[in-house]
Amino acid sequence: MNIRLFPMLAISLIPSVAAAQDLTTIQNLNQKFSQAFNAGDFSTVAGHYADNAILLPPGSDIVKGRASIEKFWAAAGDQVSDLKLDAVDVKPLGANAAREVGTFSLKSKGPQPQAMDGKYVVIWEKAGSDWKLATDIWNMNK
């Protein structure tokens, strides 16, 4: 395609190309997040969050800041395993943020592990060239 002949078309394609790149980046980050969680590496899990990130877990008050978030996930790691994250939709919001909607599954630990699934909304924000989790909330489907 000769974009000089279709300048408006070229411009109109930019958001969807950016969104597709963001989706791939975010899917890769999700995979690293769940791998780290399942390996018990909560420092790496917490490294996905912005310094001043806000976590809103079910059955808990709001958790603020990366250090508190690391403690939360370390405690969660005693209870559950086999975390899997699936991005359903990523939408850019301005130049440096994106809203992701996704689903997840995990298993309770113990003699009779239970499978559970739920859904989440996260806000990613760009810190330099890195995407960091700024807001993270989820709930269970049942």
Next chain:
Amino acid sequence: MNIRLFPMLAISLIPSVAAAQDLTTIQNLNQKFSQAFNAGDFSTVAGHYADNAILLPPGSDIVKGRASIEKFWAAAGDQVSDLKLDAVDVKPLGANAAREVGTFSLKSKGPQPQAMDGKYVVIWEKAGSDWKLATDIWNMNK
């Protein structure tokens, strides 16, 4: 203040003024939302959402679109009342979106009403001059 003498200062103030205006606008919308819900006016409740909004309720699959969202809230109105919403933090994301974190309380209906409280994250998007709910997720604290 003579802003011609302090052009950088004037520019640096713009985001916080915009954020304060957004917070007031959003607090007013929250009040209208909860008033409509508590009055059983689910059409007005649904009117707060964008056409293609995404609702992620606990104990439910994802609900998509304003018509389905109205049905969801009408069913919820049979179970709960006395909804109160409190914005904790509103953060602009680009020129036409904002992320709100808030807390809520409500009461179950029935012979022995139970008070419950929780927290939410919503993404507001500007449609023309109106703010509409584009993504809405919440969970309970206990």
